Amino acid sequence: MNHTVLPEEIIITDSKNLADNLSLSIYDRVFVLMDENSERYCLPVLDNAGALPASRIDICISEGEANKTLASCEKIWEAMMVNHGSRNSCLVALGGGVICDLGGLAASLFKRGIDFFLIPTTLLAQVDASVGGKTAVNFHHYKNQIGCFSAPKEVIINPDFLATLPKRHMIAGYAEMLKHGILSDQQHFETLITLQEISADKIAPFIWPSLQIKAATVQEDPFEEHLRKALNFGHTIGHGLESWSNSTKENALLHGEAVALGMIAELVIAEELFENSTLVREQLENRFEGIIRCSLREEDFDGILQFIAHDKKNTAEKVKMALPANENIAINVEVGQDMIIKALKHLVGFLSK
Ligand SMILES: NC(=O)c1ccc[n+]([C@@H]2O[C@H](COP(=O)([O-])OP(=O)(O)OC[C@H]3O[C@@H](n4cnc5c(N)ncnc54)[C@H](O)[C@@H]3O)[C@@H](O)[C@H]2O)c1
Ligand SMILES: [Zn+2]
Incomplete structure (x- = not known):
């Protein structure tokens, strides 16, 4: 092998x-x-x-x-x-x-x-x-x-x-770059989050450093047994939102857009569990406000929760997430449905701004 x-x-x-x-x-x-x-x-x-x-x-x-x-x-x-x-x-x-x-x-x-x-x-x-x-x-x-x-x-x-590349797709890729920064390079995150413009020219110099973060994590843990699970930050709720929007909406969320929303929602959970500072979430919200659009209502939660439960990383009842915990990343954090619902409610508020 x-x-x-x-x-x-x-x-x-x-x-x-x-x-x-x-x-x-x-x-x-x-x-x-x-x-x-x-x-x-x-x-x-x-x-x-x-x-x-x-x-x-x-x-x-x-x-x-x-x-x-x-x-x-x-x-x-x-x-x-x-x-x-x-x-x-x-x-x-x-x-x-x-x-x-x-x-x-x-x-x-x-x-x-x-x-x-x-x-x-x-x-x-x-x-x-x-x-x-x-x-x-x-x-x-x-x-x-x-x-x-x-x-x-x-x-x-x-x-x-x-x-x-259309702008929406630039933003989707940019969201994954921000994730790399949040997970392992605060300077990468700070540089990206403060970029004046999310354009091909401005982003190009940061492609190589961003993919190096991913490559280094994969090299360390190729088959996602421990460290690589950290890369799933934003993706548990993100995949749920992506699959739900693809199955119900004409103008479905792009993968990277869903991940951006997933990171915001999962940071709400991380703040509750680990008493993290709210700064990173607020920076993400300021960046993506009005840029990522999706009509999300409380009636949609059941559908989203069903997709989250079926995600390949989860078993029937237990939803596991990778969450920033102060300076570290906690993996395999078991999160209850009540917390996910709270985070989704936060997203409803964010998306209606
Ligand atoms: N394998 C992995 O580790 C991994 C990681 C992250 C995401 N993914 C997967 O990647 C997919 C999303 O990728 P994506 O966002 O690139 O989507 P995509 O492949 O659908 O491309 C987005 C759009 O851009 C168009 N396009 C491609 N290149 C273009 C160019 N140079 N100029 C103009 N248009 C161009 C495509 O035709 C498409 O319409 C999802 O299925 C996701 O699950 C996989
Ligand atoms: Zn992704």
């Missing part, structure tokens, strides 16, 4: 030098997985740089979380079968977290596993989803239920791709 889930290399580069960092000549077939946006905005950049072989086979999946499914995996496998993919083929996933998660899983299962490369094109995927070896698809509206740990050969980060 591969005991690392980190790629052999994580490379940060720019549009001009993409070809130098992608060695695909050893493969009999190169499959490139994209969605319509990464095909439109990012594939031409790779082509201009001469980073992909002319014989490569493109596979395009419709964009969005709703397509992170086994049905999309089947579509990928069909394209690979029809085009004579073999154990010596590879898959390049060019896109956001959806394409990275989906491509990683499809490649890991095809012919019992072929090499795959991740070229993340959203901020969230660059600082988070592409590093850590977790692949997955959603199942019956529940997040990431079917997946495996599997390391890509390489992860190639090109911050230039962010120039075309």
Whole structure:
């Protein structure tokens, strides 16, 4: 068994030098997985740089979380079968977290596993989803239920791709960067929370430090037995909100937006349990007020609680969270429903400001 889930290399580069960092000549077939946006905005950049072989086979999946499914995996496998993919083929996933998660899983299962490369094109995927070896698809509206740990050969980060990323998606990735700061680097958090503007230019210098925080945590605890659980901060309530909004709303919350709200809610709980200062939560609230929108009412709580209970980190009754506890992170903190409801009520107030 591969005991690392980190790629052999994580490379940060720019549009001009993409070809130098992608060695695909050893493969009999190169499959490139994209969605319509990464095909439109990012594939031409790779082509201009001469980073992909002319014989490569493109596979395009419709964009969005709703397509992170086994049905999309089947579509990928069909394209690979029809085009004579073999154990010596590879898959390049060019896109956001959806394409990275989906491509990683499809490649890991095809012919019992072929090499795959991740070229993340959203901020969230660059600082988070592409590093850590977790692949997955959603199942019956529940997040990431079917997946495996599997390391890509390489992860190639090109911050230039962010120039075309819609603002909402910049904010979603920024939320995960803030999480990294809260968990292990107060200076990273302070720098990010005080940025004047959440734009590609202003954020670019902090991509590498942010993904290093994730990579270091993963290296220490690849299979999420202890330390890596800290990265779930904001994600217990966050996943509940994300799954609920995806199953009920047209304008669903993005993963990173749900995590931002999840961090605020979980900090309310942490303040109660550990008597933390309220400062970080207030800084998050000031930053995200009016930026993250979601109509949340008390009638929605039952649905959200059901999704939280089904999250893969929880057993039937016990909801476990990773929570900042003063200078540390407490993991596996068992939190009762009454506290979660209190935190959700706080969010209702925050979102109606
Ligand atoms: N594996 C992990 O460790 C991990 C960690 C965090 C998140 N995730 C997963 O990542 C997913 C969210 O990722 P995401 O936020 O990147 O979503 P996404 O992949 O849906 O991308 C967001 C949107 O941006 C578009 N897009 C991508 N690159 C673009 C570009 N350069 N210019 C313009 N548009 C572009 C996409 O088509 C999509 O519409 C979730 O499914 C989440 O569960 C996984
Ligand atoms: Zn996340």
